[in-house]
Amino acid sequence: MSTTAVAGAAATDPLAVGHGWKAQGHPVASAVVVATRRSAPRPVGTRMVVRADDAVAGSVSGGCVEADVCRVAQEVLLAGTPRLVTYGIADDEAFEIGLPCGGEIDIFVEAL
Numbered sequence: 001m002s003t004t005a006v007a008g009a010a011a012t013d014p015l016a017v018g019h020g021w022k023a024q025g026h027p028v029a030s031a032v033v034v035a036t037r038r039s040a041p042r043p044v045g046t047r048m049v050v051r052a053d054d055a056v057a058g059s060v061s062g063g064c065v066e067a068d069v070c071r072v073a074q075e076v077l078l079a080g081t082p083r084l085v086t087y088g089i090a091d092d093e094a095f096e097i098g099l100p101c102g103g104e105i106d107i108f109v110e111a112l
Contacts, residue, residue, distance in 0.1 A: 014058030
């Protein structure tokens with residue numbers, strides 16, 4: 001996962017960054033927190049965008065699940081099918097891709 005620096009006001013708005021990348025011809029996926037349970041690192045509405053070349057803007061969890069969200073974003077871009085993914089202590093992979101805060105988050109990933 002790489003990051004791309006973006007200058008100006010758009011740097012604070014991942015969706016604006018994603019639309020800019022899309023306007024430049026890059027395939028872009030959007031990941032947004034749509035639900036949280038118990039303690040969660042980011043609130044509902046928090047967004048991250050991922051380009052097909054793995055450039056990223058924003059964050060959906062403060063770092064604990066971003067790599068997997070990037071993987072899901074790539075799958076969404078290839079298949080063209082949106083996905084809803086859940087991360088947290090209830091996951092079978094809780095020790096690999098869980099949230100250390102003990103909460104759960106649902107993230108909706110779709111192509112822009």
